[in-house]
Amino acid sequence: MKTITFIIFLLFATLSFSQIRINEVDADQTGTDVTEFVEIQSDSPNFSLEGYIVVFYNGSDNESYKTVDLTGYVTDAEGYFIIGSSGTPGVDISIGTSNTIQNGPDAIAIHQDDASNFPNGTPVTNANLIDAIVYGTNDDDDPELLAGLDQTVQWDEDLNGNKDTESIQNDGAGNFCVDSPTVRASNACILGVNDLQIDIFKIYPNPATNGYLYINSKIMGPKSISVFDVLGKQVFKTMLNSEKMDISFLKSGMYILKIEQEKNFTTKKLIIK
Numbered sequence: 266m267k268t269i270t271f272i273i274f275l276l277f278a279t280l281s282f283s284q285i286r287i288n289e290v291d292a293d294q295t296g297t298d299v300t301e302f303v304e305i306q307s308d309s310p311n312f313s314l315e316g317y318i319v320v321f322y323n324g325s326d327n328e329s330y331k332t333v334d335l336t337g338y339v340t341d342a343e344g345y346f347i348i349g350s351s352g353t354p355g356v357d358i359s360i361g362t363s364n365t366i367q368n369g370p371d372a373i374a375i376h377q378d379d380a381s382n383f384p385n386g387t388p389v390t391n392a393n394l395i396d397a398i399v400y401g402t403n404d405d406d407d408p409e410l411l412a413g414l415d416q417t418v419q420w421d422e423d424l425n426g427n428k429d430t431e432s433i434q435n436d437g438a439g440n441f442c443v444d445s446p447t448v449r450a451s452n453a454c455i456l457g458v459n460d461l462q463i464d465i466f467k468i469y470p471n472p473a474t475n476g477y478l479y480i481n482s483k484i485m486g487p488k489s490i491s492v493f494d495v496l497g498k499q500v501f502k503t504m505l506n507s508e509k510m511d512i513s514f515l516k517s518g519m520y521i522l523k524i525e526q527e528k529n530f531t532t533k534k535l536i537i538k
């Protein structure tokens with residue numbers, strides 16, 4: 266229980282800083298890079314990206330080489346938004362056919378600023394910085410990018426020696442892992458929940474709008490359900506024998522649901538509208 270509380274604390278310690286973050290970066294692929302992407306995720310679904318820009322910084326001169334204006338766009342129902350090569354499946358903003366996202370040491374940042382303030386060649390800056398990642402593909406750290414974007418770690422896409430087939434993925438607690446790309450899908454290392462656990466439990470509708478939630482399990486029998494608020498405080502706990510749970514007494518907002526059944530457990534983010 267202490268561990269899960271700590272994980273939730275870490276999750277919110279990270280999330281509370283911003284509404285949107287850089288969730289995944291795949292800069293390097295085999296041969297010509299034709300499925301490069303940056304996956305952005307918002308805390309809430311269908312989040313307006315009005316007033317945000319994504320700036321790509323080149324480690325060799327510590328200046329920007331590309332700015333993408335997100336004004337006019339929204340994240341999808343799960344909070345995802347994809348910027349990348351035209352060949353990346355489901356890309357929302359295409360930034361060319363290939364070799365656009367540099368392979369490091371380089372950086373990508375979200376600023377809440379006007380695109381006109383960030384013409385190419387803008388020196389690295391933390392002005393109106395929302396989130397940033399400094400990354401490489403088995404490169405030495407770039408101290409100017411790290412300092413300029415308030416970062417302490419340069420993440421290595423080649424951590425496992427598989428830079429061509431793996432991407433850098435936010436684990437939801439402020440760190441990044443490296444694994445097979447998960448475009449517009451939950452990252453491989455999110456909260457350390459394994460695939461088996463994810464598969465056992467399903468919750469819907471999410472966001473919940475009608476005052477109830479269905480919690481489906483592949484295993485028969487009662488489930489223990491705990492609901493935590495954004496401060497990590499438990500607001501509700503029950504044993505559920507059916508699939509339908511009354512949540513009409515919960516206010517709109519974001520919650521973390523912990524589902525336990527026999528030796529299995531998982532945590533899921535629940536939005537109540």
Ligand SMILES: [Ca+2]
Binds near residue numbers: 293
């Ligand atoms: Ca590249």
Ligand SMILES: [Ca+2]
Binds near residue numbers: 294430432
């Ligand atoms: Ca890669």
Ligand SMILES: [Ca+2]
Binds near residue numbers: 322323369370
């Ligand atoms: Ca570069």
Ligand SMILES: [Ca+2]
Binds near residue numbers: 288446
């Ligand atoms: Ca992902």
